[in-house]
Amino acid sequence: MQKLNREIEAQIDCTKCGACCHQLMVNITEEESVETAEYLGLSTSDFKEKYVESGGGKLMIMNTIPCHFLKDCSCTIYEKRFTECRAFPNLDQPNFNSRLFATLIHYGMCPIIYNVVEQLKIATRFFKEEI
Ligand code: SF4
Ligand code: SF4
Numbered sequence: 825m826q827k828l829n830r831e832i833e834a835q836i837d838c839t840k841c842g843a844c845c846h847q848l849m850v851n852i853t854e855e856e857s858v859e860t861a862e863y864l865g866l867s868t869s870d871f872k873e874k875y876v877e878s879g880g881g882k883l884m885i886m887n888t889i890p891c892h893f894l895k896d897c898s899c900t901i902y903e904k905r906f907t908e909c910r911a912f913p914n915l916d917q918p919n920f921n922s923r924l925f926a927t928l929i930h931y932g933m934c935p936i937i938y939n940v941v942e943q944l945k946i947a948t949r950f951f952k953e954e955i
Contacts, residue, residue: 825944829915832939842897843933844912846890851883852876852906863904913937 852860861871872878877887886892893901899909913934914923931937945951 825920825940826916828940828943828947829936832936832943833915836936836939838936839898841935842894842899843935844930845894845897845899845909847933848912848930849889850886850891850906850908852886852908853883856906857884860901860904860906863901915940 857871857876858868861868864871866874872884875886875888875892876884878884891899893899893905899905911917913927913930913936915927915936917923920927927937928941931941
């Protein structure tokens with residue numbers, strides 16, 4: 825999985841896609857809200873009021889889908905994008921089996937996942953051989 829991911833990821837330009845930024849809910853941390861507010865020249869409270877919804881726990885979510893910071897398929901805060909944004913689609917992480925559902929649910933959205941899964945099918949001889 826990780827080997828296939830490295831090969832496929834190198835061939836796909838996320839800045840020409842942006843599908844995850846169009847469709848996913850992004851969780852951010854308190855620390856990220858402080859850093860991003862500073863980056864945007866806002867107070868943390870103004871940043872939260874404008875961009876974030878808090879469920880009362882430690883994590884917050886961006887309050888729009890698509891993400892506020894997406895413009896023409898590009899992230900306008902790319903250097904400061906959130907940890908979840910950097911990590912998606914998480915195919916470089918160990919224990920893929922434990923994230924199978926969370927990954928395959930995005931099979932039709934993310935070209936990286938789609939191509940890795942399709943290559944994985946070939947590598948594992950997923951298809952029945954014709955008799
Ligand atoms: S912060 Fe940037 S990378 Fe993350 S969802 Fe928004 S536009 Fe996409
Ligand atoms: S959906 Fe996949 S290919 Fe598209 S921008 Fe997100 S991570 Fe990159």
